[in-house]
Amino acid sequence: MADNKKLVAEITSMDEDFTQWYTDVCIKADLVSYSNIKGCMVIKPAGYAIWELIQKHLDARFKETGVQNAYLPMFIPESLLQKEKDHVEGFAPEVAWVTHGGLEPLTERYCVRPTSETLFCDYYKGEIHSYKDLPQVLNQWCSVVRWEKETRPFLRSREFLWQEGHTAHATMEEAEERTQQMLNVYADFLENDMAIPVIKGQKTDKEKFAGAEATYTVEALMHDGRALQSATSHNFGDGFAKAFGIQYAGKDNQLHYVYQTSWGLTTRTIGAMIMVHGDNSGLVVPPKIAPIQVVVIPIQQKKEGVLEAARDIEKSLSDYRVKTDDTDRTPGFKFAEQEMRGIPVRVEIGPKDLEAGKCVLVRRDTREKIECAISEVSAKVGELLDTIQKDMYARAKKHLEEHTFAAHNKEEFADAFKETKGFVKAMWCGCQECEDKIKEDYNVTSRCIPFEQEKLSDTCVVCGKPATKMVYWGRAY
Amino acid sequence: MADNKKLVAEITSMDEDFTQWYTDVCIKADLVSYSNIKGCMVIKPAGYAIWELIQKHLDARFKETGVQNAYLPMFIPESLLQKEKDHVEGFAPEVAWVTHGGLEPLTERYCVRPTSETLFCDYYKGEIHSYKDLPQVLNQWCSVVRWEKETRPFLRSREFLWQEGHTAHATMEEAEERTQQMLNVYADFLENDMAIPVIKGQKTDKEKFAGAEATYTVEALMHDGRALQSATSHNFGDGFAKAFGIQYAGKDNQLHYVYQTSWGLTTRTIGAMIMVHGDNSGLVVPPKIAPIQVVVIPIQQKKEGVLEAARDIEKSLSDYRVKTDDTDRTPGFKFAEQEMRGIPVRVEIGPKDLEAGKCVLVRRDTREKIECAISEVSAKVGELLDTIQKDMYARAKKHLEEHTFAAHNKEEFADAFKETKGFVKAMWCGCQECEDKIKEDYNVTSRCIPFEQEKLSDTCVVCGKPATKMVYWGRAY
Numbered sequence: 001m002a003d004n005k006k007l008v009a010e011i012t013s014m015d016e017d018f019t020q021w022y023t024d025v026c027i028k029a030d031l032v033s034y035s036n037i038k039g040c041m042v043i044k045p046a047g048y049a050i051w052e053l054i055q056k057h058l059d060a061r062f063k064e065t066g067v068q069n070a071y072l073p074m075f076i077p078e079s080l081l082q083k084e085k086d087h088v089e090g091f092a093p094e095v096a097w098v099t100h101g102g103l104e105p106l107t108e109r110y111c112v113r114p115t116s117e118t119l120f121c122d123y124y125k126g127e128i129h130s131y132k133d134l135p136q137v138l139n140q141w142c143s144v145v146r147w148e149k150e151t152r153p154f155l156r157s158r159e160f161l162w163q164e165g166h167t168a169h170a171t172m173e174e175a176e177e178r179t180q181q182m183l184n185v186y187a188d189f190l191e192n193d194m195a196i197p198v199i200k201g202q203k204t205d206k207e208k209f210a211g212a213e214a215t216y217t218v219e220a221l222m223h224d225g226r227a228l229q230s231a232t233s234h235n236f237g238d239g240f241a242k243a244f245g246i247q248y249a250g251k252d253n254q255l256h257y258v259y260q261t262s263w264g265l266t267t268r269t270i271g272a273m274i275m276v277h278g279d280n281s282g283l284v285v286p287p288k289i290a291p292i293q294v295v296v297i298p299i300q301q302k303k304e305g306v307l308e309a310a311r312d313i314e315k316s317l318s319d320y321r322v323k324t325d326d327t328d329r330t331p332g333f334k335f336a337e338q339e340m341r342g343i344p345v346r347v348e349i350g351p352k353d354l355e356a357g358k359c360v361l362v363r364r365d366t367r368e369k370i371e372c373a374i375s376e377v378s379a380k381v382g383e384l385l386d387t388i389q390k391d392m393y394a395r396a397k398k399h400l401e402e403h404t405f406a407a408h409n410k411e412e413f414a415d416a417f418k419e420t421k422g423f424v425k426a427m428w429c430g431c432q433e434c435e436d437k438i439k440e441d442y443n444v445t446s447r448c449i450p451f452e453q454e455k456l457s458d459t460c461v462v463c464g465k466p467a468t469k470m471v472y473w474g475r476a477y
Numbered sequence: 478m479a480d481n482k483k484l485v486a487e488i489t490s491m492d493e494d495f496t497q498w499y500t501d502v503c504i505k506a507d508l509v510s511y512s513n514i515k516g517c518m519v520i521k522p523a524g525y526a527i528w529e530l531i532q533k534h535l536d537a538r539f540k541e542t543g544v545q546n547a548y549l550p551m552f553i554p555e556s557l558l559q560k561e562k563d564h565v566e567g568f569a570p571e572v573a574w575v576t577h578g579g580l581e582p583l584t585e586r587y588c589v590r591p592t593s594e595t596l597f598c599d600y601y602k603g604e605i606h607s608y609k610d611l612p613q614v615l616n617q618w619c620s621v622v623r624w625e626k627e628t629r630p631f632l633r634s635r636e637f638l639w640q641e642g643h644t645a646h647a648t649m650e651e652a653e654e655r656t657q658q659m660l661n662v663y664a665d666f667l668e669n670d671m672a673i674p675v676i677k678g679q680k681t682d683k684e685k686f687a688g689a690e691a692t693y694t695v696e697a698l699m700h701d702g703r704a705l706q707s708a709t710s711h712n713f714g715d716g717f718a719k720a721f722g723i724q725y726a727g728k729d730n731q732l733h734y735v736y737q738t739s740w741g742l743t744t745r746t747i748g749a750m751i752m753v754h755g756d757n758s759g760l761v762v763p764p765k766i767a768p769i770q771v772v773v774i775p776i777q778q779k780k781e782g783v784l785e786a787a788r789d790i791e792k793s794l795s796d797y798r799v800k801t802d803d804t805d806r807t808p809g810f811k812f813a814e815q816e817m818r819g820i821p822v823r824v825e826i827g828p829k830d831l832e833a834g835k836c837v838l839v840r841r842d843t844r845e846k847i848e849c850a851i852s853e854v855s856a857k858v859g860e861l862l863d864t865i866q867k868d869m870y871a872r873a874k875k876h877l878e879e880h881t882f883a884a885h886n887k888e889e890f891a892d893a894f895k896e897t898k899g900f901v902k903a904m905w906c907g908c909q910e911c912e913d914k915i916k917e918d919y920n921v922t923s924r925c926i927p928f929e930q931e932k933l934s935d936t937c938v939v940c941g942k943p944a945t946k947m948v949y950w951g952r953a954y
Contacts, residue, residue: 033603036557036597037550042600045615046543052546068522069529072512073622073636074574074589080513096552097577098589101624101635102570110514112551112575112589123519126510130762143619147578158578159550214492367530416727 005042011340013280014437018224025274026153029283030340039158047300047339049291050270051161053139057193057289058163058265061185062139066097067165070138072119075110080118084243087117088211090342094146112145117211117236119174128258129248131170137178139165154271155314155477162266163273168246168258172237175259179235183216186231189355191202194269195286195392196276197400199423199472200229201448209262213237219447219472221400222275225421227447227474230272233263234454247454271477276396277365282363286392287385294381295343296324297334299350309354309374313347316378320385327453339364344388349374365392404472406456413461417442423474425450427467429460437462438473447472488817489506489895490931491790492710492759496700500630502751504762506818516628516635520744523818526768527747528638532618534670535742539616539660546644547615552587553704557595558655562719564594567687571623571867575844576655577901589622592744594713594739596686605735607726608647614655616642631748632954639743645723645735649714652736653691657711660693663708671746672869673697673753673765674877675707676900676949677926683909686739690714696924696949699752699879702898702949704924707749707789748954754842760819761842762867769884771858773801773819774811786831786851790824793855797862816841821865822858826851842869879905883933890938894919900951904944906937914939915950924949 008058043051056459070390075098081089081246095395102361103361113119124136136156140165143204151157165182169175183200191197198218210213212234220230241247241257250256277284287293293318298310307326337401338346342364349359359377361370365388372380405421407413416424428434435446449469460467488505493496501507508524519642520528536546545938552575559565560573572588590596601613618640628634646652660677667673675695687693697707718724718734727733754761764770771794775787784803793799802811815823825837836854838847842865849857882900884890893901901921904926905911926946937944 033600035550036599037554038551040550040552042550043548045547048547048928052549056842068526069522070522070525071519071528071620071638072510073519075514075517078512095581096575096587097575098573100574102572110573122513123510124793145551159552161548170557464783 008221011280011282014223021278021280022271022275023153023279025282027341031270031274031283034153036087036127037194038137039148040120041157043161045293047270049287050273050285051267052268053291054194054291055163056191058185059141060113060187062163062165065137065181067137067139067187069140069292070117070141071142072123072202074113074142076113076116077108078111079108080122080180081111083118084240085213087240091115091146094112094148096145097462099171113142113265114146115164115262116144116164117240118244120262121240121260123245124168124260125244125246128168128246128248134168134170134176134248134258134272135174136168137165138160138167139163139338146403147193152271153204154268154274156268159227162264164264165262166264166437167261168241169260170248170250170256170258174257175235175237175261178217179214179261179263182261183231186233186265187218189265190218190220190230190269191393193286193288194273194394195288195389195391196230196272199448199450201450201472202304202434203448204446204471205448206435208380211232211236211239214237217448219277219423219474220272221403221423221474222272222477223278224275225403225475227423227472227476228268228272229447229476230269231263231265233365234261234292234357236260236262246409268338268477277327277392281336282391285342285344287344287389288341291321292323292341292343293341293349293385294322294345295334295338295350296322296347297331297338298324298326299331299348299353300349303351305354306349310337310349313349313374313377317347317381319378320381338470345384347377347381365395406454407461408457410461410464414442417444420453421475423447425454425456425470425472426461427457427459428469428471429463429465431470434460436461444475445471447474447476488759489857490699491755498755498757499748499752502755502759502817503630503869507639508747508751508760508896511630514635516625516631518634520638520780522749523768527750527766528744530766530768531671531746531792532640532661535662535666537617538666539640541641541927542614542658542662544614544616546617548617548619549593549600553595554587554594556585556589557599560595560598562686563690564717568592568623568629569708571625573622573624577798590619591621591623591787591806592632592739592741592917593617593643594717595642595721597739598717598723598737601645601735601737602721602723605645605723605725608728609726611645611735612651612655613641613645613648614642615644616640625755629743629748631751633745636655637744639741642740644738646737647725647727647733647735649736651945652712652714652738653774655882656691656693656738656740657712660695660708660710663710663740666742667695667697667707667746670763670765670869671750672765672866674709674731674870674874674923676877676927677929678707678927678949680925680950681909681912681923683912684923688710688716690712690716694925695901696951697749697753698756698880698900698951699749699954701752701882702952703747704953705745705752705950706744706924708740708742709797711738713737745954753779754869755819756811759817761869762819762821764821764866767819767821769797769800769818769820769826770797771799771822772811772815772847773799773826774808774815775801775803776830777804780828782831783826783828787826790826790836790851790854794858795878796855819886822852822860822861825894840865842872883931884938885934887941891919894921898952900949901936902922902931902949904932904934904935904936905946905948906940906942907945908940913938919950921950921952924953
């Protein structure tokens with residue numbers, strides 16, 4: 001087991017240094033590699049395979065709601081970016097500018113898309129003429145660029161992968177319905193497939209998307225008590241439509257502006273998965289998005305019949321994503337690797353097991369060992385994957401609940417951020433001055449105004465004036 | 478049928494003006510839209526859905542051969558692009574340059590990747606140390622940018638979508654094997670899924686990829702007799718490895734350079750599909766990559782039972798990609814639209830059919846009408862889709878054969894390009910002067926040195942010196 005210890009010893013403990021633990025897991029689990037392009041990452045096969053499964057599950061959910069995929073250009077002419085005032089102010093300081101095409105300078109510089117509202121508006125202006133052309137419900141899977149100063153794998157990088165949905169509707173009601181529908185799609189995906197519980201709510205005006213009338217968010221809590229905004233859905237009202245002149249002739253033969261939405265989820269979801277489920281041995285991947293769900297590890301594989309038995313078990317597990325590790329490394333090394341990569345179940349089979357017609361299943365999440373007749377391995381693994389998925393969600397949910405605190409007044413609010421880490425719920429008057437003051441005093445931001453409101457007291461924890469809303473506060477990635 | 482005629486009349490006849498016909502189909506079949514970003518296209522849902530199926534089929538084939546997907550940054554620092562001399566000469570004149578990130582000028586400008594050999598080399602240099610790290614067989618699906626002057630939807634645009642595979646091997650033999658293996662994967666995919674017959678062969682030195690030792694290609698013939706290079710696979714030998722210093726310690730404990738390959742297929746495949754299978758009514762999409770394989774069109778749909786019958790037929794066809802067109806447009810309009818979009822089969826069902834327990838199946842490719850008992854529609858549609866797929870390939874193969882000419886001498890070679898359109902096979906001495914002269918005199922290029930060689934004569938059709946190879950010549954997109 002010497003090499004087992006060695007591999008595991010290379011990760012920093014999460015209690016000692018959570019930031020370093022995160023980086024270690026990203027690198028040691030082979031998810032990413034730093035590139036020589038500052039602030040950009042290489043997503044390696046083990047990381048990209050998770051993204052492919054995220055895409056598959058999410059895309060299927062999108063298509064069930066009538067979303068169609070499309071692809072728009074990666075460049076935005078500067079004049080197009082400038083059409084919506086709030087939007088350009090939000091994004092212009094952090095875009096990459098293309099100034100030359102081939103050997104010639106461009107007459108107008110282009111930015112590489114940081115997000116594609118302006119491009120979709122430009123496209124919809126040409127496509128939408130009559131109420132018959134509505135709704136338009138498009139999505140694209142692509143990469144975007146934001147020139148961040150401080151970067152970390154998956155959480156914040158100059159280029160990242162995402163999907164961005166952009167829709168246009170005849171009425172504000174329909175736009176609002178779509179905005180909320182997509183937020184629910186994200187919540188459902190995150191909770192059921194990623195086993196990540198989320199708080200659904202609305203962003204304050206200060207925190208909303210540049211150009212949006214309302215931004216909704218799903219907020220998750222990481223193991224270290226910091227929040228991570230996991231997906232957002234925006235209702236633009238007719239603001240972009242007015243800036244870009246997107247009008248349709250209604251049944252009343254009058255021209256009307258359209259109402260628009262956008263919504264996105266990025267590769268940072270992989271970062272959330274790491275920080276919600278990981279432990280000191282490495283990744284723990286929820287079965288539904290695990291590229292490999294089961295690894296079969298033969299013990300003393302040179303002994304007669306062992307390798308064959310391992311391969312037979314692999315065959316009997318063909319309903320799952322399974323592989324046999326028949327490399328010439330020691331079992332201890334293979335166990336450590338399975339743990340580091342977060343493969344949900346490993347099956348151990350050695351000469352003695354074989355004699356007894358048994359094998360041993362080991363859960364990654366709890367390390368529980370389960371003896372199992374070889375003939376029943378397929379049924380048992382199926383059950384176990386379901387159980388692991390549910391248990392991972394339940395543990396994360398418990399962590400979220402245990403790290404959410406209610407502050408009924410100023411003192412409790414101050415204490416909450418002194419002593420503990422997590423979400424703090426508190427009443428708010430609704431004015432930005434109080435929001436700014438909280439950020440200044442405690443270095444936390446408003447995460448959302450949750451849909452599930454509670455009345456903790458009558459007054460704002462900052463100014464003492466009448467409270468209008470309960471807000472979740474926290475330190476965020 | 479008035480609106481039927483109107484819709485069809487909007488396409489130029491392919492015999493009258495093939496170029497205009499092509500553009501008309503792209504636009505009227507809703508595949509693309511021109512964007513306001515010069516030379517870039519918007520791939521609309523009907524076009525992108527075809528690309529998604531191309532990705533699905535090709536990606537499955539890749540994975541069967543052990544390919545893993547990954548994602549590398551979209552930017553290449555200028556110094557990295559310059560490391561391999563031939564490569565930079567080939568690509569530098571047509572890249573887009575990023576000079577500013579946010580408000581700051583970059584210390585070194587970055588180009589947006591036109592292809593990612595240099596990035597993969599930089600990555601492999603960090604990943605490959607020992608023979609145990611080989612082979613590396615990665616692929617990425619992404620967009621690339623080449624600053625083309627003349628652009629056309631799918632065929633040539635400043636930004637396009639593709640996959641690019643990049644591999645590293647211990648030996649030249651293994652690299653050569655992978656290069657040829659991937660060429661065969663492309664040929665198999667194009668012939669079996671896209672119903673596009675191809676000529677497999679090697680590019681001449683003049684036409685090979687910038688930095689490659691050998692480039693292999695699959696060449697298809699369009700309806701107008703012009704060739705289209707449909708995918709390429711390159712063997713780099715150890716040229717890039719030497720330029721980037723990618724070495725591994727072998728079993729012999731010595732350092733060796735790796736041998737590399739790359740291979741790609743792009744959205745221009747959609748252009749090939751249009752020009753190989755389309756006709757004067759629009760697209761004809763091969764069933765295997767048709768986003769909608771069957772459309773059910775109710776006739777007199779307000780009559781009792783018709784719409785219900787149409788929906789029952791749709792349900793019975795749930796093994797296929799099927800939809801019912803129950804919009805309030807006329808059947809004639811719906812027929813024309815099905816033809817324009819190239820949906821392989823339409824099912825017509827009206828009150829009289831319903832009474833007789835029948836419906837009518839109409840093939841898009843031949844327009845043949847087939848009566849079919851409603852109870853047998855699922856089995857019959859399954860057969861029909863197979864037949865259409867095979868027939869489309871056979872027709873394209875016949876067209877290819879009928880438009881391939883053998884020129885045994887200089888006179889026949891000259892005549893071939895005077896009178897007819899298509900591939901011309903002829904003997905070649907192997908020198909670039911003769912290749913250049915052919916381009917100058919006939920405005921055609923060498924398409925490939927086919928793997929299936931014939932001996933048409935003893936001498937080069939240009940210089941009369943001893944011939945070494947038979948070459949396919951043609952005008953290309």
